[in-house]
Amino acid sequence: xxxxxxxxxxxxxxxxxxxxxxxxxxxxTVLRLPDAPTKESAMGFYPITxxxxxxxxxxxxxxxxxxxxxxxxxxxxxxVFVPSEEAFKRDLxxxxxxxxxxxxxxxxxAILTRILGFSxxxxxxxxxxxxxxxxxxxxxxxxxxLYISKDIDEMLVVNRVRSEIIDVRKExxxxxxxxxxxxxxxxxxxxxxxxxxxxx
Numbered sequence: 736x737x738x739x740x741x742x743x744x745x746x747x748x749x750x751x752x753x754x755x756x757x758x759x760x761x762x763x764t765v766l767r768l769p770d771a772p773t774k775e776s777a778m779g780f781y782p783i784t785x786x787x788x789x790x791x792x793x794x795x796x797x798x799x800x801x802x803x804x805x806x807x808x809x810x811x812x813x814x815v816f817v818p819s820e821e822a823f824k825r826d827l828x829x830x831x832x833x834x835x836x837x838x839x840x841x842x843x844x845a846i847l848t849r850i851l852g853f854s855x856x857x858x859x860x861x862x863x864x865x866x867x868x869x870x871x872x873x874x875x876x877x878x879x880x881l882y883i884s885k886d887i888d889e890m891l892v893v894n895r896v897r898s899e900i901i902d903v904r905k906e907x908x909x910x911x912x913x914x915x916x917x918x919x920x921x922x923x924x925x926x927x928x929x930x931x932x933x934x935x
Contacts, residue, residue: 796903796912798831799823802844803851809906814860816881816893818850818916826916827926846926852877854893854917859909862891862901879919893917 796804797820807813823829827846834843856873865871865885873881884892891898896915903910916923 812859814856814909816854853879
């Protein structure tokens with residue numbers, strides 16, 4: 736008699752544990768937690784800044800950014816990862832006051848054209864098209880590979896360059912303002928060595 740009661744209690748206990756485990760699995764599946772940040776973002780390869788989505792009226796693309804956008808046809812879909820004015824100054828030593836003077840304008844325009852080739856994708860790509868934890872790959876107009884992911888606070892990261900402002904629309908063109916310049920190492924070296932020669 737006692738054995739029968741122990742057996743009944745054991746079966747009831749095991750059944751209850753199975754029910755609790757099933758409930759836990761179903762709950763975790765339905766209420767899926769967001770993915771943990773990738774190893775690169777956790778290690779901090781780019782600075783953490785808080786940004787917000789803005790409309791074109793609020794988003795100041797800067798003189799260089801506007802010049803880049805004006806080089807593209809407005810009626811075709813493009814995505815441009817435009818460097819901020821601060822990024823141009825910090826990374827390429829280009830400033831609006833000096834670089835747009837008549838003696839340097841052609842060189843500056845050529846640099847902007849190359850940057851546009853490295854940082855433009857021939858399709859509209861909004862931040863909502865990139866899922867958190869996903870890495871998407873597109874070739875830019877110049878054939879330079881762009882690796883695009885989304886940070887934990889919804890900002891885009893392209894080749895380890897983080898966005899400051901996302902999803903600015905200018906007709907068919909989508910613009911993301913970046914805290915850095917997307918370019919290949921060879922072009923970066925040539926521009927920086929030209930700047931060093933100019934300063935001497």
